[in-house]
Amino acid sequence: MSSAAQSPPATVSGASYAAAAVTMAHYKAADSKREQFRRYLEKSGVLDTLTKVLVALYEEPEKPNSALDFLKHHLGAATPENPEIELLRLELAEMKEKYEAIVEENKKLKTKVNVLKEFMLKIISPLMIKKSKTSLKWIVGEGGG
Template sequence: MAHYRASDSKREHFRRYLEKTGVVDSLTSGRTLIFILQPSPSRFVKQHLGAVDLTSADTEALKQEVSNLREKCSRLEEENKDLKARLQQYEPASEGGGTAN
């Protein structure tokens, strides 16, 4: 229970610090301006805080790239498995512990 109270105390101290330094007032004023000036607050945040606004074409291109990379990864994993199996035919099994992977 003491840990819980210490956490509340730290939270309260931080809240007072934010109020004292004017951060709370600045955030409140900024939020009010967003709602007054912008019909879409989310658009304002995206435009002014660096969020990227992807088009559906961008999204589709990225989905296709992910799909292609997954297929390539799968092919490479299969090739790796095949090459390891072929390598085992030419190398004798190690005695006394095996190999570390």
């Protein structure tokens, strides 16, 4: 055996113990801050959301070229909506329904107008042909009456 292996262990001075205690306290404080931050992320749903997005990326059959873009896209979709945006979406949906109803009503009214035009041509035109051409012009709107 060598002499170095047989030498007694080095004694640690009081200053070394103090430094070790300060270092341990620093690590405990850092651990405590990390733990608080982890709990904060857990309570706010960040850990759950990140886990879901990462699982979705893992389960993706064809991995995207940019994993970061995948995360950004899916995290953007997972964020809670601004209440104003939700109100605007509801208003847009209502406006689309009203628009569709008006388009449908317009189609019906156009059909009625066409039916009335045919009625005018079939019923009133033969009567007007018997009368003078000026009367016909007045009815159609060409004359001034």
